[in-house]
Each structure stands twice: as C-alpha cells, then as structure tokens.
Amino acid sequence: MEIGIVGLPNVGKSTMFNAITKAGAECANYPFCTIEPNIGIVPVPDERLDKLAELYHPEKVTHAVVKFVDIAGLVKGASKGEGLGNKFLSHIREVDAIVQVVRCFEDENITHVDGSINPLRDVETINLELIFADMETLDKRLERAVKMARADKKHQVEVDALNRIKEALEAGKLASSVSLNEEEKEALSDLYLLTAKPMMYVGNLSEEQLKDAENDPHFQSLKKYATENHSDAIPLCVKVEEELAALDDTEKAEMLELMGIEEPGLDKLIKASYRLLGLMSFLTAGEPEVRAWTIKIGTKAPQAAGKIHSDIERGFIKAEVISYDTLMECGSLVKAKEKGLVRFEGKDYVMQDGDVVLFRFNV
Numbered sequence: 001m002e003i004g005i006v007g008l009p010n011v012g013k014s015t016m017f018n019a020i021t022k023a024g025a026e027c028a029n030y031p032f033c034t035i036e037p038n039i040g041i042v043p044v045p046d047e048r049l050d051k052l053a054e055l056y057h058p059e060k061v062t063h064a065v066v067k068f069v070d071i072a073g074l075v076k077g078a079s080k081g082e083g084l085g086n087k088f089l090s091h092i093r094e095v096d097a098i099v100q101v102v103r104c105f106e107d108e109n110i111t112h113v114d115g116s117i118n119p120l121r122d123v124e125t126i127n128l129e130l131i132f133a134d135m136e137t138l139d140k141r142l143e144r145a146v147k148m149a150r151a152d153k154k155h156q157v158e159v160d161a162l163n164r165i166k167e168a169l170e171a172g173k174l175a176s177s178v179s180l181n182e183e184e185k186e187a188l189s190d191l192y193l194l195t196a197k198p199m200m201y202v203g204n205l206s207e208e209q210l211k212d213a214e215n216d217p218h219f220q221s222l223k224k225y226a227t228e229n230h231s232d233a234i235p236l237c238v239k240v241e242e243e244l245a246a247l248d249d250t251e252k253a254e255m256l257e258l259m260g261i262e263e264p265g266l267d268k269l270i271k272a273s274y275r276l277l278g279l280m281s282f283l284t285a286g287e288p289e290v291r292a293w294t295i296k297i298g299t300k301a302p303q304a305a306g307k308i309h310s311d312i313e314r315g316f317i318k319a320e321v322i323s324y325d326t327l328m329e330c331g332s333l334v335k336a337k338e339k340g341l342v343r344f345e346g347k348d349y350v351m352q353d354g355d356v357v358l359f360r361f362n363v
Helices: 013-021 047-056 082-092 119-151 153-170 182-187 207-211 217-228 238-245 249-259 265-277 301-308 310-314 324-330 333-338
Strands: 002-006 038-043 060-062 065-070 097-103 199-204 233-236 279-285 289-296 316-323 343-345 355-361
Touching (some): 002 013, 047 060, 047 279, 119 217, 153 182, 199 265, 233 265, 289 301, 301 310, 301 316, 310 355, 316 324, 324 355
Parallel strands (some): 060 289, 097 199, 199 233, 279 355
Antiparallel strands (some): 038 065, 316 355
C-alpha cells in the first residue's frame, strides 16, 4: 500500500512524515522545501502479531508495511507548472491513495501561503489543481477515444464514461464521484486520474485543539466536508506526533495516557487508510515466522495464498483456518484442534480479517 501525503506548503506535511516514519525528511518554514518526494516504509501496528509471537516463539516477526510518500507542497497553478507543480503531480499518480494534510492550527510564526486559516479553502485549492491536471489528461484521452469509436463502436463505452467524468470535473467535482460499471472501469483502467484515487484528510491541530477536536470549528468543517464526500478526516497534532516518535514504547504509552489520547496518530492514519482502500490482514504463524499479509476485503483463499507465493496459489488444495480470537481463547493450536475449531476451507472461501492460516498446496 502506497500513500501520498499532499497539502499546501507549511501545513506540517514533512513534519508529520518525519514523525510517522522517522525517516528524517527535511523540514523548513518556507515553500518548496520538499522538492523530491521523501519515501518512508512504516510497519503496520498490529498487536496480534505480538500475541502470536508469545505463542510460537518465532525466529522473526514481520509486520505488513505501508509506504508513505511525502510530496512537495502544492500551490495555485500547480497543474500548469507553478511552483514546480507538474513534477509533484507526476509523483501523485503513482500512489494508491492520497492523504491531504490540512492546517487547522493558528501560529503567527508559521506562514500560511494564503494568509489565514481556512481548511475548506485549502482543500479546494488542492482539489482544483488535481482537477485541472485531470482535465488535461482526460481531454487527450477523449480525443483519441472519439476517433477510435468512429472506427469501432465498441469504444463508445469509453467515450460515454469519459464524457460523464468530464462533466463532473467541469462542475468542480472529483472523478471519484462518478459511478462506473465494470465495463467502464475496465475501459478506463489505465487512465490513472488523480481525483479518481481514494482520498482522506488529516486535520493538523494544536495540542489544545486536539483535546477537544469534536468541538473545534476548523476541524469540524473539514470532517463535514470529508463525510459529504464519502471520505474520512482524522484529527492529529503533528507536534505531539513528533514528540511521541522520539520516545520508547513505555514512555509513549505514559505520554498518551497523560494527554488522554487513545492511540498515536500513525495508528489512526493507517487504520483509516485500510478502511479507505478496503484492505485487511490475514496472519501466518509458526516457529520460523509470524507474519501479517495485506489483502483486499473479499479476497478468496487461493488469491490470498498467492500473496505468499504464486506456487501456493497455483497448487492450492485447501486452507487450514482459525480466527485469531478463537486461537487466543484456546491458548494453542493443538487445543483448538482438539476442540474441533480449526476449519478446512476450499477455493471459494472468502478470507476474514484476523484469519490465522496454513495453506496446503501441491505443485
């Protein structure tokens, strides 16, 4: 999973990136500090792996990972190359989802490119630049599709879908707001529109605002916008995340408790990213390794096996499955088998989040 972090300059993007990835991306209080995208690989927090490790005592524990890409601050005119915009927009095309970091905090010492705090205006600025960039991509594709449709009517499906998306973009709406059937999705599978990507929002609040985010007018306006657009908005204080990143696990837990925060912003962000992309994890466990594997919700057992190795998918026989919760209640796989709680599932089994699986195969 690859997540692109975008936003206007000086909203806290690179500082947030540093905090959640500890990758040391450069931060500074001036526009375009981030010119090349910074990339950080982050393990997905999953306490189930720690519990399984206590049962199996494996040689290693491997978490699923998320790749975060910190993309330079966009400004008005980025779609036309302003502020090195085109280069940044090309980086966004490669990610699975986009996280917009939106400034909700007041600080006279940190310049805002538009001079005041207004989350909805900032989101609109970013979205319009993405829309303008998509319009250029779409017009080129539409011109080609119309010519192809004249020669072969089967391409009319593509033309009709492109025209519907164009109408939405011209109305200031994102491409993701347009419903497409399976045939249309297939026809446009290589279009890679920026505004067709799943998108979510992080409101960067002050520490005081974070304590009462549900009543903060700046964050609430952002949350309302996200809800109306079938997305999610997460309250987060980048300064707090930066402090947490410097602590060990014990100190981190103490600080969170002291501040009344249930979990770090990174955990919230990753969980929301999984929801946004319709992802979940299944688990494998044994003495060599305890590991989490990320798959799409609705994935069947053979395709899940293919995440481990293509040979396992090709030679799939059955899956030996037990839910994580059931395994923990039993205390061991042996006891679970004695109670008849380990199931044998075939090719049509739809994987569930937290399934602990052993795949049987023959190649």
